[in-house]
Amino acid sequence: MATVRDTTYDLLRELGLTTVFGNPGSTEEPFLKDFPADFHYVHALHEASAMAMADGYAQATGRPAHVNLHTAPGTGNGMGNLVTAWHNKTPLIVTAGQQTREMLLIEPRLTSRRPTELTQPYVKWSYEPARAQDIPAALMRAYATAVQPPTGPVFLSLPMDDWDRPANPPPQVRTVATRYAPDPERLRDFAAVLAASRSPVLVLGAAVDRADAWPAAVALAERLAAPVWSAPAPERAVFPEDHPHFRGVLPFAIGPLAEALRGHDTVLVVGAPVFRYYPHVPGKNYLPADARLLHVTEDPDESARAPVGESLLGDAGLALAALRDLLPATDRPAPAARPEPEPPAESSPPSADALFAALARHWPADGVLVQESPSNLSALRRRLRVTRPGSYFTMASGGLGFGLPAAVGIALAERDTGRGRPVVAVIGDGSFHYSVQALWTAARLRLPLPVVVPVNQQYAILKAFADLKHTPGVPALDLPGLDVVAVAHGYGCAAEVVDPLDRLGEAVGRALAADGPTVLPVPISTEVPRIL
Ligand SMILES: Cc1ncc(C[n+]2csc(CCOP(=O)(O)OP(=O)(O)O)c2C)c(N)n1
Numbered sequence: 001m002a003t004v005r006d007t008t009y010d011l012l013r014e015l016g017l018t019t020v021f022g023n024p025g026s027t028e029e030p031f032l033k034d035f036p037a038d039f040h041y042v043h044a045l046h047e048a049s050a051m052a053m054a055d056g057y058a059q060a061t062g063r064p065a066h067v068n069l070h071t072a073p074g075t076g077n078g079m080g081n082l083v084t085a086w087h088n089k090t091p092l093i094v095t096a097g098q099q100t101r102e103m104l105l106i107e108p109r110l111t112s113r114r115p116t117e118l119t120q121p122y123v124k125w126s127y128e129p130a131r132a133q134d135i136p137a138a139l140m141r142a143y144a145t146a147v148q149p150p151t152g153p154v155f156l157s158l159p160m161d162d163w164d165r166p167a168n169p170p171p172q173v174r175t176v177a178t179r180y181a182p183d184p185e186r187l188r189d190f191a192a193v194l195a196a197s198r199s200p201v202l203v204l205g206a207a208v209d210r211a212d213a214w215p216a217a218v219a220l221a222e223r224l225a226a227p228v229w230s231a232p233a234p235e236r237a238v239f240p241e242d243h244p245h246f247r248g249v250l251p252f253a254i255g256p257l258a259e260a261l262r263g264h265d266t267v268l269v270v271g272a273p274v275f276r277y278y279p280h281v282p283g284k285n286y287l288p289a290d291a292r293l294l295h296v297t298e299d300p301d302e303s304a305r306a307p308v309g310e311s312l313l314g315d316a317g318l319a320l321a322a323l324r325d326l327l328p329a330t331d332r333p334a335p336a337a338r339p340e341p342e343p344p345a346e347s348s349p350p351s352a353d354a355l356f357a358a359l360a361r362h363w364p365a366d367g368v369l370v371q372e373s374p375s376n377l378s379a380l381r382r383r384l385r386v387t388r389p390g391s392y393f394t395m396a397s398g399g400l401g402f403g404l405p406a407a408v409g410i411a412l413a414e415r416d417t418g419r420g421r422p423v424v425a426v427i428g429d430g431s432f433h434y435s436v437q438a439l440w441t442a443a444r445l446r447l448p449l450p451v452v453v454p455v456n457q458q459y460a461i462l463k464a465f466a467d468l469k470h471t472p473g474v475p476a477l478d479l480p481g482l483d484v485v486a487v488a489h490g491y492g493c494a495a496e497v498v499d500p501l502d503r504l505g506e507a508v509g510r511a512l513a514a515d516g517p518t519v520l521p522v523p524i525s526t527e528v529p530r531i532l
Helices: 004-014 047-061 071-088 101-106 132-147 184-196 206-210 214-224 254-260 300-304 316-326 352-361 374-383 403-416 438-444 460-468 484-490 501-513
Strands: 019-022 040-043 065-069 092-098 154-159 200-204 228-230 246-249 266-270 292-297 310-313 368-372 423-427 450-455 518-523
Touching: 004 132, 019 047, 040 047, 040 438, 047 065, 047 071, 047 092, 047 403, 047 438, 065 071, 071 092, 092 132, 132 154, 184 266, 184 292, 184 310, 184 316, 200 214, 206 214, 206 316, 214 316, 246 374, 266 316, 292 300, 292 316, 300 310, 352 374, 352 423, 352 450, 352 501, 368 374, 368 403, 374 460, 403 423, 403 438, 450 484, 450 501, 484 518, 501 518
Parallel strands: 019 040, 019 065, 065 092, 092 154, 200 228, 200 266, 228 246, 266 292, 292 310, 368 423, 423 450, 450 518
Antiparallel strands: none
């Protein structure tokens, strides 16, 4: 007779979930027992890494991923990156072991108390099956929940004595819709506003990249002869950044953002929150005076919390294409390309600007950039323009410890999908340590992943924030005495300091051709860039 475990593995196979990211414990062993040969267990040394590797893998494959964690403590360790997965809108099916049902009443060691509350409010659904034989059907429901818009993580708590129980007949393997089209009438209203607009502007968010909708975005921008901004603090690139219409990334503060949009009478936001702000820099208005905001999102909550604008619910790609089809040609001249930045100033050690200009010179044409380098982000985005879809990833949440393991998951996805695009991570020397154990997984998987670490020996962005907010005397903003090369060697990675900077191209080239990860610390200037 089939057990709950047999039926569950069959279902996971049918759903294409044969890669499991995790870190095992006693409460997971009954599930992992006799782990099937056609499954791949990606072993992370810490649950934060398991979660972000799965997130990167899911984003790069365009499919949900399965993370299996240890009861309450393991789930707790994964929480920071679960928060990030929630903001990233990544469909993750997170499962965790639970103590034996037989003993739950007396709360033995490793009981997860109130397990369905533990991951709230950062999951779309959280459940502990009422009966052992409900596990497979609960997994089917978890899958359907995760992949329907807005996509996001779900959580199942699975008691360890459930797996050998006799199974019910397997649940139906269902397909569910992963996008929905906007209301045609409201869409026509939006098109009419755009058609009558004197100076429209497009603000695009990560949902455009997730929907594989760069061509639709370009077609609409050209139809409208409108400039295009990336929404603030984007987790994906949303538009070809070498296209003459592209203006850059909007600032993440109320006053400066409104200022950047000055002169426009219609702001069409597609696939982003309105807006993802960070420092509170008050402005009188969220928008330039007399501007009207139209918001297209697949997420009703995102639409509800917008302080201004009118909303239209629907998939970013479908909405962009439909608006393009509804709009007449315009005789407005196309926006002129923005000027190229001046070459970076020479200094010793080099500035972050010089580092990223050098990286851009040696960038592989189909390269994928994963970044977590907070204070250097604007220099990175200024120098290294992303020109292809699905090739830029960072976290939407502001929580550190995502980038390094996400890069490992993305590099694995490039291998597993056979696409084989080169992946390069740029991770600040502070950010590097939040999920540093991911290096070991990259080494075990022999992933050719260069990890460029701009070393400024400080939490520079926190110094910039303290400066902006006039909070002098904050402790713990310096990072002396960290040996990045020794840490990398300890996890089985190659590593070398890149100094002088003109060795960077060769070092990155060698790392991309290697059969394992290479950590490349680059000493940079300690000058603190301004936050805005
Ligand atoms: C999980 C988590 N802990 C702490 C912070 C606060 N924080 C934001 S940026 C930052 C410093 C990052 O340092 P580094 O990677 O060296 O980048 P730099 O600012 O120097 O460019 C810290 C500690 C955070 N965002 N997330």
